[in-house]
Amino acid sequence: MxxxxxxxxxxxxxxxxxxxxxxxxxxxxxxxxxxxxxxxQQKKCPHPTCQAEVPGNCVRLKEFQATVNRLFAEYxxxxxxxxxxxxxxxxxxxxxxxxxxxxxxxxxxxxxxxTTIHQIKLQIQKQLHHNVEKQRLIYNEVELKxxxxxxxxxxxxxxxxxxxxxxxxxxxxYAIPEHFNHVIFxxxxxxxxxxxxxxxxxxxxxxxxxxxxxxxxGHTFYHGGVIRHSGDVMDDYNRKGHHTIxxxxxxxxxxxxxxxxxxxxxSSPNISKYPNPSLxxxxxSNKNKQLCSDQMNHAAHSQAIVMCSVSRxxxxxxxxxxxxxxxxxxxxxxxxxxxxRKLIQQGV
Numbered sequence: 001m002x003x004x005x006x007x008x009x010x011x012x013x014x015x016x017x018x019x020x021x022x023x024x025x026x027x028x029x030x031x032x033x034x035x036x037x038x039x040x041q042q043k044k045c046p047h048p049t050c051q052a053e054v055p056g057n058c059v060r061l062k063e064f065q066a067t068v069n070r071l072f073a074e075y076x077x078x079x080x081x082x083x084x085x086x087x088x089x090x091x092x093x094x095x096x097x098x099x100x101x102x103x104x105x106x107x108x109x110x111x112x113x114x115t116t117i118h119q120i121k122l123q124i125q126k127q128l129h130h131n132v133e134k135q136r137l138i139y140n141e142v143e144l145k146x147x148x149x150x151x152x153x154x155x156x157x158x159x160x161x162x163x164x165x166x167x168x169x170x171x172x173x174y175a176i177p178e179h180f181n182h183v184i185f186x187x188x189x190x191x192x193x194x195x196x197x198x199x200x201x202x203x204x205x206x207x208x209x210x211x212x213x214x215x216x217x218g219h220t221f222y223h224g225g226v227i228r229h230s231g232d233v234m235d236d237y238n239r240k241g242h243h244t245i246x247x248x249x250x251x252x253x254x255x256x257x258x259x260x261x262x263x264x265x266x267s268s269p270n271i272s273k274y275p276n277p278s279l280x281x282x283x284x285s286n287k288n289k290q291l292c293s294d295q296m297n298h299a300a301h302s303q304a305i306v307m308c309s310v311s312r313x314x315x316x317x318x319x320x321x322x323x324x325x326x327x328x329x330x331x332x333x334x335x336x337x338x339x340x341r342k343l344i345q346q347g348v
Contacts, residue, residue: 001342005034005046011140012342013166016067018302018325019335020060022269024050027338028327032068036061067104095163097156099124099137102170102343103296103323111164113157117144120156120167130171136320138168138347168346173308174281174292176317181250182284185261187307190275191239198234199263199274200330201243203227206258209341215245216330226251227259246284249317258311258348260322260340264304264329271302279307281319296323303327304336309348320348 002009008031016028020039030038030046038046039061045052054061095111099120107127109120121132137144139161148154161167176183187201202216205227215222220229226248233242245261252259261279265271278295296305302325309320324343328335 001345003031003034004029004048005031005038012345013168015342016064017339017342018060019047019050019327020045020054020058020064021052022303022327023052024327026050027335029338032064036064036068063104097161097163098166099169100166101128101323102168102321102348104325111156111161113155113161115156116153117146117155117159118153120144121146124169128169130169134172136170136172136347138170139165141345141347143347170348171321173294173319173321176249176310176319178316180283180317181248183247183249184282184284184287185245185247186242186280186282187245187261187263187278188240188242188280189263189271189277191241192273196234196236196239196241197268197274198232198241198266199243199271199277200266201229201245202262202264202330202333202336203229203245203247204260204262204333204336204340205256206260206340206344207255208257209344211337211340212256214333217243218330223251223253257313258309258340258344260309260343261307262304262326262336263307264336266329266331269303271305277305277307292319294321294323303329306336306339306343309343311348322348 001012001015010031014031016032019026019028020035024045024047026047026049035046039054043054045054096108097111098106098108100106109123117137121135124130124135125132139159142159144159145154148158189199191197200217202214204214205212213222215227215229217229217231220231228246230244233244235242263277271277276295280293281291283291294308304326306322306324306326308322310317324339326336326339
């Protein structure tokens with residue numbers, strides 16, 4: 001992906017998934033470095049069609065700086081500094097790698113090229129409490145498999161993982177059995193403190209990085225009802241809003257590689273006032289048996305959240321937890337599409 005500022009082709013992880021302000025209605029096309037530099041020097045969004053003023057106490061700028069500190073070991077936040085990439089390594093000190101989840105949560109682990117991928121996964125399980133078999137590790141858009149082709153345990157060195165670099169962690173929620181066909185994704189949220197209000201659940205279909213279609217409250221059927229959207233299902237007693245999306249897995253066209261399920265705010269600049277955006281998954285023939293669930297607690301500073309992806313890279317549909325923040329909503333999906341394309345490029 002080419003940065004709109006420095007015009008350099010960079011990895012997708014070097015770009016933010018959201019814009020610097022909620023009021024910016026354009027894709028985040030500047031890399032972290034260029035965005036931070038312009039904001040620090042000019043106090044405004046760098047996008048040529050926007051240039052909204054950015055306050056000095058901008059929380060998201062601090063979050064971007066923290067992300068850069070993880071990605072680039074020698075980065076310091078001044079307008080005159082020369083930025084040094086992680087590939088050069090840190091000048092002394094303990095060698096570490098950053099393991100970053102798709103929701104931004106991260107941990108640092110000691111680096112040694114002889115450390116096996118299995119050992120890394122065991123450390124992740126200990127610190128983040130995600131079972132080894134649920135973890136997928138991605139480095140430079142390549143999945144780090146536990147075993148090499150020789151059958152031996154693969155190491156960090158086998159994959160060329162460098163010290164002070166970033167490894168992305170994707171957590172699988174559920175591997176859908178092959179005999180399943182009609183399944184239900186229930187996306188729901190809590191009502192605001194006062195009143196009754198709505199989020200929009202959407203299902204975006206992709207073939208590789210190419211957008212195919214969206215199923216939402218305005219486009220409730222896809223491919224003759226293979227995917228169906230319920231519209232608003234409001235539970236006033238429990239103060240929860242639901243959108244359920246029915247999917248017939250065996251009838252999805254073969255070119256569809258990914259389904260992304262999102263929640264977004266229509267009338268609000270972000271979804272901070274809607275507690276606990278959540279997801280539940282069922283087989284339609286047994287709605288009383290919840291097969292997996294996920295809940296997000298960090299969506300306050302985004303207009304939308306990509307809750308999960310459903311993909312079939314190996315022929316079996318798998319549900320991955322994401323919790324990735326994004327701009328965009330059901331009125332304009334462009335920013336969400338850009339966020340999702342970056343996720344796919346990262347290995348989702």
